[in-house]
Amino acid sequence: IICQNKRRKRNSLLLPPSPPPRYCHLTHSRSFKHAPDLEFAIMATPKLGRMPSMRERMEDTLSAHRNQLVSLLSRYVDQGKGILQPHNLVDELDNIVCDPEARETLRNGPFSEVLKTAQEAIVLPPFVAIAIRPRPGVWEYVRVNVHELSVDQLTVSEYLRFKEELVDGQANDPYVLELDLEPFNASFPRPTRSSSIGNGVQFLNRHLSSIMFRNKESLEPLLEFLRSHSYKGHALMLNDRIHSVSRLQSALAKAEDYISKLPPDTPYHEFEYAIQGMGFERGWGDTAERTMEMMHLLSDILQAPDPASLETFLGRVPMVFNVVILSPHGYFGQANVLGMPDTGGQIVYILDQVRALESEMLLRIKKQGLDFKPRILIVTRLIPDAKGTTCNQHMERISGTDYTHILRVPFRSENGILRKWISRFDDAASEIVAELQAIPDFIIGNYSDGNLVASLLAYKMGVTQCTIAHALEKTKYPNSDLYWKKFDEKYHFSCQFTADLLAMNNADFIITSTYQEIAGTKNTVGQYESHTAFTLPGLYRVVHGIDVFDPKFNIVSPGADMTIYFPYFEKKKRLTALHVPIEKMLFDPEQTDECIGTLDDRSKPILFSMARLDRVKNITGLVECYGKNTKLRELVNLVVVAGFIDAKKSKDREEIDEIVKMHDLMSKYSLKGQFRWITSQTNRARNGELYRYVADTRGAFVQPAFYEAFGLTVVEAMTCALPTFATVHGGPAEIIEHGVSGFHIDPYHPDQTAEQMADFFERCKEDPSYWNKISDGGLQRIYERYTWKIYSERLMTLAGVYGFWKHVSKLERRETRRYLEMFYILKFRDLMKTVPLVTDEHH
Numbered sequence: 001i002i003c004q005n006k007r008r009k010r011n012s013l014l015l016p017p018s019p020p021p022r023y024c025h026l027t028h029s030r031s032f033k034h035a036p037d038l039e040f041a042i043m044a045t046p047k048l049g050r051m052p053s054m055r056e057r058m059e060d061t062l063s064a065h066r067n068q069l070v071s072l073l074s075r076y077v078d079q080g081k082g083i084l085q086p087h088n089l090v091d092e093l094d095n096i097v098c099d100p101e102a103r104e105t106l107r108n109g110p111f112s113e114v115l116k117t118a119q120e121a122i123v124l125p126p127f128v129a130i131a132i133r134p135r136p137g138v139w140e141y142v143r144v145n146v147h148e149l150s151v152d153q154l155t156v157s158e159y160l161r162f163k164e165e166l167v168d169g170q171a172n173d174p175y176v177l178e179l180d181l182e183p184f185n186a187s188f189p190r191p192t193r194s195s196s197i198g199n200g201v202q203f204l205n206r207h208l209s210s211i212m213f214r215n216k217e218s219l220e221p222l223l224e225f226l227r228s229h230s231y232k233g234h235a236l237m238l239n240d241r242i243h244s245v246s247r248l249q250s251a252l253a254k255a256e257d258y259i260s261k262l263p264p265d266t267p268y269h270e271f272e273y274a275i276q277g278m279g280f281e282r283g284w285g286d287t288a289e290r291t292m293e294m295m296h297l298l299s300d301i302l303q304a305p306d307p308a309s310l311e312t313f314l315g316r317v318p319m320v321f322n323v324v325i326l327s328p329h330g331y332f333g334q335a336n337v338l339g340m341p342d343t344g345g346q347i348v349y350i351l352d353q354v355r356a357l358e359s360e361m362l363l364r365i366k367k368q369g370l371d372f373k374p375r376i377l378i379v380t381r382l383i384p385d386a387k388g389t390t391c392n393q394h395m396e397r398i399s400g401t402d403y404t405h406i407l408r409v410p411f412r413s414e415n416g417i418l419r420k421w422i423s424r425f426d427d428a429a430s431e432i433v434a435e436l437q438a439i440p441d442f443i444i445g446n447y448s449d450g451n452l453v454a455s456l457l458a459y460k461m462g463v464t465q466c467t468i469a470h471a472l473e474k475t476k477y478p479n480s481d482l483y484w485k486k487f488d489e490k491y492h493f494s495c496q497f498t499a500d501l502l503a504m505n506n507a508d509f510i511i512t513s514t515y516q517e518i519a520g521t522k523n524t525v526g527q528y529e530s531h532t533a534f535t536l537p538g539l540y541r542v543v544h545g546i547d548v549f550d551p552k553f554n555i556v557s558p559g560a561d562m563t564i565y566f567p568y569f570e571k572k573k574r575l576t577a578l579h580v581p582i583e584k585m586l587f588d589p590e591q592t593d594e595c596i597g598t599l600d601d602r603s604k605p606i607l608f609s610m611a612r613l614d615r616v617k618n619i620t621g622l623v624e625c626y627g628k629n630t631k632l633r634e635l636v637n638l639v640v641v642a643g644f645i646d647a648k649k650s651k652d653r654e655e656i657d658e659i660v661k662m663h664d665l666m667s668k669y670s671l672k673g674q675f676r677w678i679t680s681q682t683n684r685a686r687n688g689e690l691y692r693y694v695a696d697t698r699g700a701f702v703q704p705a706f707y708e709a710f711g712l713t714v715v716e717a718m719t720c721a722l723p724t725f726a727t728v729h730g731g732p733a734e735i736i737e738h739g740v741s742g743f744h745i746d747p748y749h750p751d752q753t754a755e756q757m758a759d760f761f762e763r764c765k766e767d768p769s770y771w772n773k774i775s776d777g778g779l780q781r782i783y784e785r786y787t788w789k790i791y792s793e794r795l796m797t798l799a800g801v802y803g804f805w806k807h808v809s810k811l812e813r814r815e816t817r818r819y820l821e822m823f824y825i826l827k828f829r830d831l832m833k834t835v836p837l838v839t840d841e842h843h
Contacts, residue, residue: 054132055151057111057113058111061106061110061111065102068102068103068106069111069149070149072093072096073128073144075096076089076123077123077128077146080125081124082123082166083166088121089115089118089130093106118130119132122159122162122163122166125146126148127143127144127146127162129141129163130142136197136529137532137547139156139532139533141154141155141158143159143162156533157178157541161176163482163535166482167482167483167537176541177539177540177541178541178543179543179545179823180544181505181545182547184813185550185816188550189203189208190203190547194519197519197553198512198554199554200509200550200551200553200554201798201801203551204551205307205308205801208809209305209310210305212305212808213301226238226317227239229319231321234282235281236281236283236370237280237281237283237284238281247279248279248302251278251280252295252298252302255295256295259292263288264288264292265287265288265289266287267287268282268284268286268287271288282368282369283368283370284369285369286366286367286369291369297312297313297316301313311797314800315796316364316800318365319441319800319803319804320374320441320442321365321372321375322438322440323443324377324440324454325350325354325378325443326379326380326444326453327347327447327450328379328380328381328449329450330347332350332380333347333389334351334399335389336388337391345712346446346470348684349446350446351398352558352560352788353558354378354404355400355401355404356788356789356791357376357796358403358404361376361796362403364796373403376401376404376405377406377432377435378404379408379409379428379431379432380406380409382409382410383408391408392408393408395435396408405435407431407432409431428453429461439461439462440463441463441464442463442466442803443457443461443463443464444468448472448473448499448500449499451467451468451499451503451507452502455502455503455507458508459817464508464799464802464803464806465507466507466510466795466798467504467510469500470709472530473497474497474500475527475530477493480493481536482535484497484536484537492834494539494834497531497534501531501546502820502823504546505546505820506817506820508802508806510528510552510553511554511795512553513556514709515734516730516731516734519548521733526548528546528553529546529548531545531546532544532546532548554794556795556798557786558710558788559715559719559790560716560719560786560788562719562788564684564688565719565720566692566719566720567720567779568691568692568695568696568720568722569721578689586599586606586678587599593646593649594679595676596645596676597672597675597677598672598673598676599674604635604637604697605636605637605699606636606639606699607632607636607639608691608694608702608722609640609642610640610642610681610713611642611703611705611713612642613644613655613659613662613680614652614654615657616706616707618704618705619643619662619704620658620662621704622638622704623662623665623675625704625753626675627675628669632755632757633674636700636761637674637675637676639694640676640678641679641681642678642679643655643659643679643680644659644679645679647659687716691716691720694722698768698771700722700724700725701717701722701725702724702725702726702745703717703725703726703727704725704745704747706727706729706747706748708727708731709730711726711731714726714731714732714735714736714742718736718742718778718781719786722775722778723760723771723774723778724742725743725745725753725757727746729747736781737781740777740781741781742774743760760774
């Protein structure tokens with residue numbers, strides 16, 4: 001351990017109340033690859049970076065509106081020690097004591113703009129520290145001394161230290177562990193515009209290809225990549241006859257001349273031996289036409305590199321035959337598992353994902369002129385006590401596929417195999433290799449635990465890794481980082497947040513369903529962005545955890561299974577046999593534990609919603625806004641599919657509260673005859689036909705959540721050509737183009753939402769073609785962007801592109817990986833010991 005003291009000059013304007021503590025900063029030697037030592041840099045008095053624009057704007061306002069700002073800032077301080085949210089900061093502007101003209105001037109001034117971009121303020125009288133986010137991914141920190149009206153610019157580290165005082169008071173420990181990945185990424189290329197976030201592969205191709213293809217010598221890595229390509233002992237693409245770039249160019253010209261004389265549909269095997277003698281092996285195509293296209297692409301790249309051509313070429317190179325998908329938590333099975341512990345939408349997502357991936361892999365392998373069979377393994381935990389599911393079976397083929405299986409690996413303790421479900425997973429590397437008879441070409445992780453396991457396996461095997469978080473927990477629980485000690489016994493956030501940091505930084509690339517998942521919106525912080533800087537007081541401080549501008553981020557949105565969800569007007573595919581049970585579910589007057597409420601007028605359109613019954617999904621909010629709006633009630637019936645009807649059947653406190661509230665609303669607004677409540681449904685085929693049945697009534701789907709990370713039900717409804725209203729908070733805001741392919745609604749303004757829906761149905765009543773217009777617009781939007789075919793094509797292309805750049809450049813970020821390995825060993829493994837094992841009475 002090497003200790004280095006780094007002195008930093010202090011900006012005289014910052015005036016900290018006491019000398020700042022020194023930090024124990026986890027860093028890594030420049031010669032790490034040769035000498036993997038651990039280096040701790042102890043930094044005294046951290047350097048305070050100055051951002052003049054923000055500070056000057058605030059100081060100018062302080063000079064111009066001294067009295068008004070004294071009133072405003074005093075109101076913040078008077079609230080005492082704590083955290084103020086954005087709306088608290090802005091709302092106080094209306095409460096300051098001054099004349100209306102001065103208040104309006106202040107509201108329209110630069111300080112107001114600062115407040116509008118503030119994400120939080122830490123109040124420790126007489127100081128107010130503000131985290132400012134001018135645009136997605138960009139952060140600044142300032143601190144105001146209310147008594148002296150002085151403004152300080154803070155570094156990330158200083159701001160987090162100040163924030164920690166809310167929990168720990170004045171810092172006594174001069175040594176605080178900081179995680180800072182920025183030095184390793186400082187020289188790594190990345191875009192600077194917020195609009196470029198999530199388009200990583202395009203940026204990477206443009207940047208690296210411009211560097212790599214400067215001259216013939218720089219093309220050698222591409223040649224070596226193609227020469228070394230093989231699968232299970234079979235040479236692919238090039239053989240030893242081609243040993244230089246110039247030889248490759250001349251061989252391409254000769255081969256293109258030969259193939260151009262053949263009919264386009266000539267099978268590859270008829271000219272295989274001719275071009276093999278020129279230096280080409282299988283993998284270029286299955287016909288003369290496709291082989292010619294690939295050779296043209298490579299010739300163009302060698303002569304005048306173009307990022308788009310390079311991406312197309314790499315996407316067609318045979319690289320991925322064996323895929324491993326990690327999903328260790330919950331009960332992973334094809335039936336009877338939804339609703340089990342930690343088991344929900346991720347099961348549906350992965351099952352749809354692998355079916356699409358297998359189809360895409362088979363198609364690509366065929367077009368490449370190869371006869372290999374792909375393999376996809378979903379690796380999860382084997383649970384002997386399977387509770388009526390198949391989770392105790394070692395291998396299980398996925399229905400609708402030929403080469404995709406679930407591989408279940410048991411968790412072992414010192415006492416043997418644990419029979420019950422628990423939140424830990426064993427190393428599955430040996431079982432994967434034994435089953436595939438090869439190292440996988442590509443590993444995909446899911447959720448925190450699956451992504452961590454995927455990182456460890458990918459690092460161990462030297463394989464390209466993709467991370468899919470689905471939903472990061474940190475943004476779901478406000479201040480769960482700052483007050484982690486309160487939650488840790490129940491949720492183990494310290495362990496989970498650390499695992500997320502390790503996985504997202506180890507991944508070769510990350511895919512998300514939406515932009516908002518990465519970087520939020522103008523006013524809200526993204527799920528990944530929330531990991532940029534945060535603190536776990538007493539444990540460690542994250543100064544630079546993840547950069548949302550990193551080119552590893554790519555938006556690849558999933559779709560709906562089109563064998564289940566398809567447009568209502570495709571009459572030959574309709575499941576009419578299900579209409580009788582659907583009509584019974586909707587209209588049977590008998591009140592049961594499965595359905596309550598009645599619909600007296602069956603001629604009215606149905607306004608339909610389906611979701612979990614919890615506060616965030618806001619189903620009760622929808623019922624209430626419907627109950628309040630007389631016009632909407634006259635125009636449509638309301639049907640919701642959500643949760644249990646009998647509170648005694650639920651074990652979830654939040655769901656029980658919502659059940660009670662729902663019953664109260666039915667009584668309060670006298671919804672009999674206009675409202676139907678159906679318990680949650682897991683039969684996907686029937687759910688698909690239910691969407692279409694609602695479309696037959698010229699109805700609509702509504703997703704009223706306060707926040708929705710993606711919005712799979714929105715995609716399902718639109719795929720069935722059902723006009724859709726969905727929350728503006730989260731993924732649906734990107735899925736729907738307002739007024740074109742559906743409508744955005746704001747659940748925080750329920751009266752406005754009800755009027756919006758009533759206006760739609762009233763207009764459709766006057767002009768039936770308007771319903772068709774929105775229906776068609778939604779379906780068009782789905783076909784353009786939200787299908788599993790588009791998803792699988794994109795994912796396979798990304799695997800090829802990132803695999804190539806990892807092979808030929810320093811994209812693997814070896815220094816970062818070694819740094820993370822050290823953090824894993826020194827910190828994470830100790831945190832894991834705090835998570836108790838479930839006791840098993842069988843051992």
